[in-house]
Amino acid sequence: MQVLLEKHDQEFIRKKNRMLAFNSIQHHHPISRTDIAKLSGMSAATVGRVVADLIELGLVKETDQISGGVGRKATMLDLDLESIMTVGIEVDRNLTKAALVDLSGRIIAEKQQVVDQNGKQLDVLIDLIVHMVTEMAAEQGIPLSKFVGAGVGLPGIVDPDQGMVVFSAQLGWRNISFVKMLEAKLNMPVVLDNDLKVKALGESSFHSLDGIPAESITALVSIGSGLGTALIMDQKIYRGSRNIAGEIGHSIIDPNGKLCECGKRGCLQTYITDLALLQEANQIREVRSLQELFQYMEQGEPWARSIIDRACSYIAITINNVVCAYNPNHIILTGKFIEDHPEMFEAVKLKLQEFVGEHFSGSFEMFRSKLGERSVMIGAAKLVLQQQIDYGLVHK
Structure with a gap:
């Protein structure tokens, strides 16, 4: 049993090292093996082994370029874009x-x-x-x-x-x-x-190009027809035991609250989703779309502003819950509520000052989606x- 565990651990570490090396090459190509070791923290011998694996897999190739640094010259590595x-x-x-x-x-x-x-x-x-x-x-x-x-x-x-x-x-x-x-x-x-x-995997990969370490924890929070989160840890999807980790929309914040489609009362998503906002708005007047609700707000209707302001509060509460549960380095806020109305991103950021505890303040950065529909x-x-x-x- 001990031998099997050791082999499993060795294979897990090797896969992780291959991903670290590939990310270094993907984001900094062309790059030398020495620089990969510096960026990833791996030893020169480990880098040599995992780079050989990546070349064999058709992902990476050696180039004609030679590093121009002080000391021994090194062959540079690049993505093999013509391979696969x-x-x-x-x-x-x-x-x-x-x-x-x-x-x-x-x-x-x-x-x-x-x-x-x-x-x-x-x-x-x-x-x-x-x-x-x-x-x-x-x-x-x-x-x-x-x-x-x-x-x-x-x-x-x-x-x-x-x-x-x-x-x-x-x-x-x-x-x-x-x-x-x-x-x-x-x-x-x-x-x-x-x-x-x-x-979340796509967004975290893209944001890493802007200097976010691959080893960080990224949480994506999406608000639209539903409410959900997804976690990326060490550039891998965190799934939970049945691949349903992140269903924060069905966390209960009021056991006597609104009835959710899942059959429970007071689920967080019953306060934030497009349908929830429209149901509330239609108690005042007929509103057929979220865009129409925003138009009423822009026209100065107090009831419309109140509904949207309340939604921003619950989004901030969602983010606070994610921060408390997972302590991520970065949060990516996405979904139609944010992407179709960019000003709501800033509104939610202001709400964070009210709902995120002081001891968590400054522990994470929040971004909008950069890849959008892609x-x-x-x-x-x-x-x-x-x-x-x-x-x-x-x-x-």
């Missing part, structure tokens, strides 16, 4: 999007298609995804053999290990073997996860890349 690529896919209630993504996280091509998803149209959806991917690859002149896999993000409870959509209220699916169905027609490995989790596709592609680094899913 990934596919990022987002499936939502009324829209399906797909993108071809290179090793640097750059989208080479993307397509989207409006389609009404439901269980009866599953075969149609699979065929649509296959058509979108193959058409983009043909248009770009990229052979499908270059793609190491496709990542898919969609709303609902997902079992990534089994490739199953356990339940998705938005799509009307239950116990769907989505990965098996898509792999059969796409002819490449497919990984599947909840859309919010892969969105974040799920980029995060899904990143998930494929992590599988490549962890398990070597190479197609050559």
Whole structure:
């Protein structure tokens, strides 16, 4: 048993080191092995081993460039952009999007298609995804053999290990073997996860380009038709025992509060979501959309301002709960409430002074989404890349 544990620990550390080295190359290329060691804290011998792994996996290559520093000259390392690529896919209630993504996280091509998803149209959806991917690859002149896999993000409870959509209220699916169905027609490995989790992975990867250490904890908080969070620790998704970590929208803040769709009373999301705000507004007058509610606020209607101000308070409470529970270095605030109304980001920041305890003040930085509507596709592609680094899913 001890030998098995030691082997497991060694493999875990090796995978983590490979990811650290790859992140260093991805964000600072071209770069020498010596500089990777300095950035990552790994020994020169460890860097040598993991770089050799990354070269074998087709992710990294040695360049003709030589470092110009003092002392012994060193061969530089860069991403092997011509070697492999990934596919990022987002499936939502009324829209399906797909993108071809290179090793640097750059989208080479993307397509989207409006389609009404439901269980009866599953075969149609699979065929649509296959058509979108193959058409983009043909248009770009990229052979499908270059793609190491496709990542898919969609709303609902997902079992990534089994490739199953356990339940998705938005799509009307239950116990769907989505990965098996898509792999059969796409002819490449497919990984599947909840859309919010892969969105967090995409956002955290992008923000790391601005100097956020890869080893930090990033929490994404999304407010829109639902309320959810996702955690990225050491550039990996934190899932919990059943991949449902982050369902903070169903944390109870008032046992005598509003009835939630989950059947409980007083869930946090019953105070923040689009539907909750519209239900409250319609007690005053007919309001058909969140945009219309904001228009009433801009026109000086006190009741509209009160509803939105209260929502900002509950968002600040949500952030405080996330900070207290996980103590993240960074929080990314996203969702239609924030993305469609950028001024709300500043309003929430002001509310933090009221709801975040003094001992947590200054312990984290908060950002808006930088990838916007592309974040799920980029995060899904990143998930494929992590599988490549962890398990070597190479197609050559």
